[in-house]
Each structure stands twice: as structure tokens, then as C-alpha cells.
Amino acid sequence: xxxxxxxxNITLFFRNSPYRVASELIVEAGxxxxxxxxxxxxxxxxxxxxxxxxxxAIVSYFNNNHPQLILYHLYS
Numbered sequence: 001x002x003x004x005x006x007x008x009n010i011t012l013f014f015r016n017s018p019y020r021v022a023s024e025l026i027v028e029a030g031x032x033x034x035x036x037x038x039x040x041x042x043x044x045x046x047x048x049x050x051x052x053x054x055x056x057a058i059v060s061y062f063n064n065n066h067p068q069l070i071l072y073h074l075y076s
Contacts, residue, residue: 003047006031014038027051034058 002012003023010027011034012019018040024047027033031053035041043049 006033009034012036012039012041018042020044021047021049023047025049027053027055029053032056 001020001022003021003025005026005028007028007030009032014036017036017038019042021041021043023044027050029052033051033054034056036058
């Protein structure tokens with residue numbers, strides 16, 4: 001589970017995927033969020049991502065992977 005304010009660089013690794021984002025996820029100015037190929041992020045209802053710094057998605061075209069936004073609704 002991830003969420004909160006990140007003022008330092010952060011990498012989301014495929015081996016730890018999927019990630020549940022349970023609270024607002026904020027990448028501050030000067031910080032970079034790197035997302036490895038294949039990472040899945042599931043956002044709880046009403047939770048979002050704000051990027052004031054940099055977001056970088058690593059893509060491997062050799063595996064036919066590409067960035068995707070998949071809407072997901074958490075049912076409780």
C-alpha cells in the first residue's frame with residue numbers, strides 16, 4: 001500500500017506490483033517517481049495522483065508492453 005507525499009525520488013518495482021494507493025499520492029517538485037514496466041497501481045475510490053515533480057514510466061517495447069491506465073473500483 002502506498003500513498004502520501006514523496007519529496008524524495010521513488011521507484012515502483014514490478015516485483016512488488018500491484019500497488020494499492022489508499023490515500024492521495026503526491027510527488028513534490030524536485031522528486032521523480034519511476035514506474036517499471038508492468039507495474040499495476042490500483043487507486044481507492046476518490047484517491048488520486050498529483051505530480052509537481054517528474055513521473056517516468058519505463059517501457060520495454062521488446063515485450064509489447066506499453067503504459068496503460070486501467071480504471072479500477074475497490075468494492076468493500
